[in-house]
Amino acid sequence: MGHHAVAVRRIDLGYFIRPAVETGGPEPRVEAVLAYLVRHPDGLLLFDTGIGAADPETEAHYRPCRRPLPEALAAAGVTPADIDLVVNCHLHFDHCGGNPLFPGTPIVAQTAELAAARGGGHTFEELIDFPGVRYEEVSGEAELWPGIRVVPTPGHTDGHQSLVVRRDDGIALVLAGQAHDTAAEYGYALLARRAAGEGVEPPLPAYRPWLDRLAAFDPRRVLFAHDASVWEPTGPAAG
Template identity: 70%
Template structure:
């Protein structure tokens, strides 16, 4: 039903993270996922896929792109149907489709946009383009009934996630790259639980924002680079 905050996932391709970045002896193929939220204020698009970088970046990550218009069409949606855009952060693999959506409000943390514009962070043509309309935030904000942006710094200082209260009362977190993998998020949640239970040190660290996120009672968490879903 339109406007019920239902969430749909978009497959926007993948890239190959080199072994030295993947933390093991082998490279790792990572999905590039975006999400549609059917809100009361129209369709919200969380992340927009892989943009084109320079030749060095292309060779380093060997991306395979699935065009945003094609991924939207799988759900019967056109670019013109998108009302709002939220980027978890402004690296090229999360904001690559933004230039296809001029005139749409793009929600980002003020810190993230300032970092992106300072250079040596992302690609300028994906950040500032004709018709771009940034809505800069300093923290959490409800952008539509039941749809709330929550800062989740770590991967970048201005990283943010989207918390969606769905039609069945279930809260879904679109976590972007707050954690690379669902298992990483699960391990952090267990570390938080152990700390709350008074387990003795040493314990693994976890992001302090997990305390706040837990108060929102998330039942499932979805990620930008992992098709696995964390379930409460």
């Protein structure tokens, strides 16, 4: 494959501490903040941009440890100016924090998500409407570049979206963002869907209807914003 083959690289942008009140357990949990750099013949795409500046209350609640986006991109041989397209899975401050580094660069967001972000109480407005911001709003599925498609995966927020990346060899990867918090949760949901499809008697857990759409791409890897684990199918895989 040539220099311009489609490739995905994970970018580590730090971590935050999710307090016990949010983990459902006795202890807090330290969670990764991961972005993804997609190289494509049409350019460089960045999926999520890290943890933004927050107010003192939010800082104290989540205690984020940020890795500056320019430093993280430099490790991949890239500068913010090299990015042709930004996609945010959603617009909470730990996913769009680096967006103000991209004036003039199109930022792809679901219309519902942008409306929620501008409606107050969702995020920090200076991360949403900054000098030079340029949104490319989509409602539902959209092909951004050949083989690169956003798919709505609502749940964490109403306007949450994931990115499907079709490689040159035909294999699909899904950048799921926070569609599920962990690879394990995604795997459990897929198994719930399978059990329901095979007629297993209830009770069975509910699963998101968009799982049908993601499964239709037959992804070989599903990657997440807050979990460095990767979901892979258990059956025979090509590649």
